[in-house]
Every structure is written in structure tokens, then in C-alpha cells.
Amino acid sequence: MRVLKVFLGLFFINLTLFAQTDANPAVWSHEVHKLSDTEYELVFKGKIMDGWHVYSQFTAEGGSLPSEFTFEKAGEDYELIGSTTESETIKEYSDVFEVEETFFKKEAIFTQKIKLIKPDVRQISVNLFYQICKEVCIPKDEVFEISLDGSAFVGDTKTLDDRSVALGESLKLDLKNKELLNQGGLVDSEGKSNLWMIFGLGFLGGLIALLTPCVFPMIPLTVSFFTKQSQNKSKGIGNAVLYGFFIVLIYFLLSLPFHLFNSVDSQILNTIATNIWLNVLFFVIFVFFAFSFFGYYELTLPSSWANKMDSASSKVGGGLGIFFMALTLAIVSFSCTGPILGGLLGSTTLAEGNVATNLTMGMVGFGLALALPFALFAMFPAWLHSLPKSGGWMTTVKVVLGFLELALAFKFLSNADLVGNWGVFKREIFIGVWVVLFILMTLYLFGVFRFPHDGPRKNLSPARKMVGLLSFAFSVYLILGLFHVTDLKLLSGFPPPSFYSVVETESDCPLGLDCFKDFEEGVAYAKEVNKPILLDFTGWACVNCRKMEENVWSDASVYPILKDEYVLISLYVDDRKELPEGEKFDFKFDSGRIKSIENIGQKWGTFQTVNFNAASQPYYVLMTPDLEILNDAVQYVDVETYQKWLKSGLEKHQLSMNK
Structure with missing residues (x-):
């Protein structure tokens, strides 16, 4: 467990290196109290958002980073009288760093007395470096430009012209009864149900990933390894369950960077979901994913990664060795799981709400679906005999996923068109593209054409015919919507709005x-x-x-x-x-x-x-x-x-x- 704690601690610290934010969960101000002609008291106040905390100057070493003041030209223009004092703090033991940390909640107040060396000094600059944490920790710098006599500060800081001040003030409303x-x-009735829907989508994605050639053959091999290599059955089951837990943990960890950006930037959802070129990039990536599922090429992470993880699992052994085994699975199965995870990322980006929380729920659902078979089959090894044999049906699964990836790709292209007001990818064109995609998928499922990695032509299975009929029915539904016979309420929110049409509308x-x-x-x-x-x-x-x-x-x-x-x-x-x-x-x-x-x-x-x-x-x-x-x-x-x-x-x- 100590190794895992250190790993998580390092993970959080590394996340902070990428912190770039437009919004700050701590708002700072300063006051100046004149004590005499040459002595002043500087007070720095930080209002901290609920759930966040800022670390003290005196928090324990080995934990989170302490706050630190830098007084520019101290010792030259003025001298510090004593040390910087603090308001009341909170102490709490950190399981990650295994030290008692000291921090502020809701408000932090720092006070420093100074004495002028040069009597004519009227302005000083102070820099505060601090770390503010919630689900992640973010290092921040706050610059205080302080006027000792109340005059306007003259320096290199950006100032607003009169026009900007006036236009900025015009944005602020004098609302009455704002407390209502x-x-x-x-x-918001969507809230929790939306999270469970995302979790369900992630779980479904994990179940589909199980049916791919990269994962399905691994189930009996891995389960057999744990049951045969362990000294007794209970030990084998315990190892398999731990293996499953680590799979879930790995996919959970993959979602953590998104919490950093989402929690510190109030406009992050709009930035992700509405940035034109980011949506175009998503479109290109999803098309790339789709053609990998069609068998034209294979997506893989560097083989050296898998080899290193596999070697580490053999050398370390025990619980940490099992963790590296789970990490090896995540790497070697990337060619199949990567595009599905990309689809999951796209779905959470398009869904409303907290994009990071959505993604975490989806990732946990995905990891749980992947992990369950390894634990269940270890508990009940006789079930392995009921598993279907690997075969061409797994290729069919990949191709169907490829068509779904393409359909999602065009949603991102539609977003870019809408936000950019290009007027090209209008509602009828979007629906028409989907009609073509699902007709092609229907023809593929009924064996009219094949892809490069398809095996020898065989009789169609009942399951393949059933999916083909569903695809055909969906194509008909889209065609009816294209000609306004139905309103496509099942797809509500996905196509462009009805007024964004090739037909002139009154409004x-x-x-x-x-x-x-x-x-x-x-x-x-x-x-x-x-x-x-x-x-x-x-x-x-x-x-x-x-x-x-x-x-x-x-x-x-x-x-x-x-x-x-x-x-x-x-x-x-x-x-x-x-x-x-x-x-x-x-x-x-x-x-x-x-x-x-x-x-x-x-x-x-x-x-x-x-x-x-x-x-x-x-x-x-x-x-x-x-x-x-x-x-x-x-x-x-x-x-x-x-x-x-x-x-x-x-x-x-x-x-x-x-x-």
C-alpha cells in the first residue's frame, strides 16, 4: 500500500505542472496600515472557494508545497520586521504523503510589517507563491502591486482604457432579488441520472471491448494463470480480484488530469465542446480510429512499454506485480480499447455537466466491465467452458464499432460547423451522412461487401442478421426524419437544430x-x-x-x-x-x-x-x-x-x- 500511496502522490504532483487557468478558486486582496512615517503593516487576504484549501507557510516538509512570499527589493528599499504571520490554520494528516499538513479553508490572512530604508519609497511589489488543492493541487502565483500612500500604482501591469472600463461595467447587471x-x-433533473447514464455507457463500452480480439482471448489465459500459479484456490481468487481492482484503478487514474482543468476553469466545458479546431481534430481522430477498426491498419502503443511492464510484473511480484500485469493488459489491448475510450471521451464531452466527473464515471464503468470477467471466472472456473470460441465474429464487432465511430466523428464536424457559422453541414446533410453510414453498415452485416481483415465468407449467424435488421430499421427511421415524416426525438440534441436547415426558415x-x-x-x-x-x-x-x-x-x-x-x-x-x-x-x-x-x-x-x-x-x-x-x-x-x-x-x- 505504501508503494501505491507514493505512486498516487507523485501522480498528483506531476498534474500540477500542467495547470493553466482562467479562473482562480482563491481571490486575493491587500490592505496597507500606516504605523508611523517609516513603518507599515501589509495585510494579504485570500477568499477561498468552498472545498478548496491553501497551504500554510509552515506546513510539514515532505507534503504539499508551502506558501512563500517574495518581497521585491527588501533590504534595498525597505526591511522586513519579523516574519510573516498567519491567521488560524487547520492541521490534518495526509494519507498520501504520510505527514501532518497545515492549511487554510475559506480564508487565509497573512500579515507582514516593514520599515522603509529609503523614506521616498511609495510603491512595492510582493509575490505570493502558493498551492491550492481540492481534488488536485495547483501551484499559483499572485502579484501584489502595493501603493503605500494610496496613489495609483505605476508599473508594467496591464491597465484598462476608458472604453474597456465602460464596456466592462455595462456587462454587470443591477439585479433585484438575486438571492432567489x-x-x-x-x-436540474439531469444531474445524477446523467452521471449514471455516463457510467452505463462506460460499462457498455467495456463489455464491447471484452468482445474484441485484443481482450477476449486474454480472459481464459489470465484466469488460468492465477488459478494454477497460486498455492490454493482462495489465493488465486484473491489475486484475480486484485487484478480486476487494478484494472479499474488504472482507468480511473486516466481520468484525473481532466479534473485539474475542469475544476479550475469555469468555461472548460465550453472550451472543449465548442472550440472549432478542437472539434475538427476530434473528427479527424475518430475517422482515424474508425479505419483502424475496419482493418486498414492497427493502432498500438510502443511494444517496449508492454515489455517493460511485463518484466516489472515478473521481477516485483506480489500486489505490485499484479498492478503491472493489469497495466500490461491496458497497453497491449490499446488497439481495441483506444478507439472505444475515444468514443467515451467524445460522449462525455458532448454531455452536459462536469466533464471531468462524467469522464471519471465513464472510465470507472469501462474498467469495471473489463475487470469483472477476470474476477468472476476465477471464482467459478467452470464457466470458462461456456465462453464462445474466438473467431470471425470478433472482427464483425470491430467493424460495427468502426461505423459507430464514424457516426460520432460527424457529430464533432457538425459542432465545428455550428460554432463557426460555416453554414455547410446543415441538419439535412448531417442526417443524410448518417443514413449512408447505417445503410453501409447494414450491407456489411448482410455480407454484401467485406473489409481487408475479414475471414473466409461463411453463412451469416443469427446475431449478425439481428444487428443487420436493427441497422436497417434505424436507417429507415433516419430517412423518415430527413423528409420530416418524423421528428427524430430519439436523437434529440444530436443533429443540428431544425432551424439550421438547407430550407429557408422564417426564424x-x-x-x-x-x-x-x-x-x-x-x-x-x-x-x-x-x-x-x-x-x-x-x-x-x-x-x-x-x-x-x-x-x-x-x-x-x-x-x-x-x-x-x-x-x-x-x-x-x-x-x-x-x-x-x-x-x-x-x-x-x-x-x-x-x-x-x-x-x-x-x-x-x-x-x-x-x-x-x-x-x-x-x-x-x-x-x-x-x-x-x-x-x-x-x-x-x-x-x-x-x-x-x-x-x-x-x-x-x-x-x-x-x-
Whole structure:
């Protein structure tokens, strides 16, 4: 266990080297107290987000990194009086580093007294290096530019021009009843069920991976190794279970880097899911994966990796040796599991919510499905006789996966087209491509054509015919959707929205509704007609936004309310259209961080974060034209909840009008 603790500790430390963030879970400020003509007291305060903690200057060696102040020109312009003191800290034993660590929660306050050597010094710079941790630890630098006499600091720091200051201030709303936004907790019926869906997808992916040529033959070989090499049956079962546990652990560890980026950047989901060139890259990667499944080439990690892991498992032995055996399996099976894991990554990226948590759930599900057979067959070795023999059916599984990878690839290309407003890959074209893919898959399954790695032609198995019929039925369903015979609700959120069509539509808003895509214009119209506002933070590549529009907004009990009773303002936080030069500006957050606002999505994403302390979509807010919040905010909910929420907003708006 000690080896495992050290391994995890090193893993976390290495993760910190990649920390790059636009948002800081600790917001710092400073104060200056004049004690005499030459003596001052400097106070540095950090407000720490819930769940995070910052380490003390005096935390134990061998653990996490301590906070450290660097006072520029100390000893030259001024001298330090005593050491830097701290506010109250918390001590807690770390199982990873096996030391007692000292840290702050919620607030950290540091105090340092100085005495001027040069009486004319009026400005000093102080750098604070600290480590802030939650699920991962991130090293940060905070620079304090301190004016001792209250004058503006003159230095190399970036300053905002008057236009940027004015445009930045215009983003901030004077909201009334803002406390209502989360009075009942953010309503999101997707939350936990979405996590279990991702876990289920990961588990299904693991089960499919078991059926591939890279993994399936390993089951009887590995189980036989554990049962025959162990001194007794219980020992063999224990080793096999430990082997399975390490498989799950390895796939869990693969998801940890995503927690680093997701937990420190409130816009990480949008960055991943809506970046044009990242989506194009995903498209290329998935096409590459698909053709590897078609048998045109094989994806493998360097064989030296597997050899080293295999050698390590033989030399070390015991529990650590079994860990290296599990790692060897993960490496040698990559040619089959890699594309499936890529599909899992794509699915979690497209799903709404915490992308890192989604991926962890998916990875754990995947690892669990891979690990279960090794433990179960070790407990019940007689079951091995019931396993089907390896054969050409595994090649068929890979080809079917190849077609599914291609279908997912075109979803990423569609995202890039939507976000980039290229106007090329519209709804009908997307559906048409899928029709072609699933017809080709149907023809393959019925033996009309073959791929390079297919074996000799044989009679089709009942299972292959069944999958072929399902593929054909799905193709027909897509064709009916292409010609608007059905609304494709089973695919809700996957194809581009209905208004993104090759056919001219009267409205570029969901379901033909009237909407505004600029907040000020929408508010002005709401004042004119004296109607409440439905503020809709959405995205072109937001799957759950499309699901809400196609499944909830379209409902007969909801649509009339949206159409007749509310002014809809839809703000697309992933719109990459550049703002006119005169509307570009730099925005300064309370933390001091300056962000360049150069496109529409950056403007509305910052607008959402600053005013509503939220970064996910869909995100719905009800307010009066005078910016009075009417109800708590909601996200992905069912028809009944959404209808009640809208009606409640109307009732409260009526009451506010009667006051």
C-alpha cells in the first residue's frame, strides 16, 4: 500500500505542472496600515472557494508545497520586521504523503510589517507563491502591486482604457432579488441520472471491448494463470480480484488530469465542446480510429512499454506485480480499447455537466466491465467452458464499432460547423451522412461487401442478421426524419437544430419562436410590451439545450407560454463570431485577472459568470424588464417542472406589476 500511496502522490504532483487557468478558486486582496512615517503593516487576504484549501507557510516538509512570499527589493528599499504571520490554520494528516499538513479553508490572512530604508519609497511589489488543492493541487502565483500612500500604482501591469472600463461595467447587471436564483438549489433533473447514464455507457463500452480480439482471448489465459500459479484456490481468487481492482484503478487514474482543468476553469466545458479546431481534430481522430477498426491498419502503443511492464510484473511480484500485469493488459489491448475510450471521451464531452466527473464515471464503468470477467471466472472456473470460441465474429464487432465511430466523428464536424457559422453541414446533410453510414453498415452485416481483415465468407449467424435488421430499421427511421415524416426525438440534441436547415426558415430561433440574441435589445422590447423575460443561456453545440428545445419547449403545454407570455433572449456562449472592433474590450474580474473579450461567445459567457455565477448550459432565468429576478434558475428539467416554473414566474410578475 505504501508503494501505491507514493505512486498516487507523485501522480498528483506531476498534474500540477500542467495547470493553466482562467479562473482562480482563491481571490486575493491587500490592505496597507500606516504605523508611523517609516513603518507599515501589509495585510494579504485570500477568499477561498468552498472545498478548496491553501497551504500554510509552515506546513510539514515532505507534503504539499508551502506558501512563500517574495518581497521585491527588501533590504534595498525597505526591511522586513519579523516574519510573516498567519491567521488560524487547520492541521490534518495526509494519507498520501504520510505527514501532518497545515492549511487554510475559506480564508487565509497573512500579515507582514516593514520599515522603509529609503523614506521616498511609495510603491512595492510582493509575490505570493502558493498551492491550492481540492481534488488536485495547483501551484499559483499572485502579484501584489502595493501603493503605500494610496496613489495609483505605476508599473508594467496591464491597465484598462476608458472604453474597456465602460464596456466592462455595462456587462454587470443591477439585479433585484438575486438571492432567489438558488433559493431551492439549482433545479436540474439531469444531474445524477446523467452521471449514471455516463457510467452505463462506460460499462457498455467495456463489455464491447471484452468482445474484441485484443481482450477476449486474454480472459481464459489470465484466469488460468492465477488459478494454477497460486498455492490454493482462495489465493488465486484473491489475486484475480486484485487484478480486476487494478484494472479499474488504472482507468480511473486516466481520468484525473481532466479534473485539474475542469475544476479550475469555469468555461472548460465550453472550451472543449465548442472550440472549432478542437472539434475538427476530434473528427479527424475518430475517422482515424474508425479505419483502424475496419482493418486498414492497427493502432498500438510502443511494444517496449508492454515489455517493460511485463518484466516489472515478473521481477516485483506480489500486489505490485499484479498492478503491472493489469497495466500490461491496458497497453497491449490499446488497439481495441483506444478507439472505444475515444468514443467515451467524445460522449462525455458532448454531455452536459462536469466533464471531468462524467469522464471519471465513464472510465470507472469501462474498467469495471473489463475487470469483472477476470474476477468472476476465477471464482467459478467452470464457466470458462461456456465462453464462445474466438473467431470471425470478433472482427464483425470491430467493424460495427468502426461505423459507430464514424457516426460520432460527424457529430464533432457538425459542432465545428455550428460554432463557426460555416453554414455547410446543415441538419439535412448531417442526417443524410448518417443514413449512408447505417445503410453501409447494414450491407456489411448482410455480407454484401467485406473489409481487408475479414475471414473466409461463411453463412451469416443469427446475431449478425439481428444487428443487420436493427441497422436497417434505424436507417429507415433516419430517412423518415430527413423528409420530416418524423421528428427524430430519439436523437434529440444530436443533429443540428431544425432551424439550421438547407430550407429557408422564417426564424433563426428554436421552434420558430421570436427571440433576441442581444440582451439590451431584448430588455428594451420587454419594457415596450411589458412582458417578463426568459433569459436563455445556450450554445450551438449544447446537446441538452437541443433536448430542452425539442422535447420540453415543443410540448403543447409549454410552447404557447413561451410564444405569447415571455420575451425570449437567447445568448449563445459558444458563438465564435468576432465582435466589431469598436465592441472588443478587456474585462477585469474582481480577482484582478484581465480577460480579452473578442467574440460574441466570450461576451455572453463572461456576462453569465459575472451576473449569475454560473457557466453551464442550458441555464434559464426569469426576470422582469426592470431586472427583478422572479424565481430560482433551472437547467435541464422535465416538461411538468418547466411548465410550473414558467407559470410561477408569470404569477410573480403580475404581483410585481400590481405593487
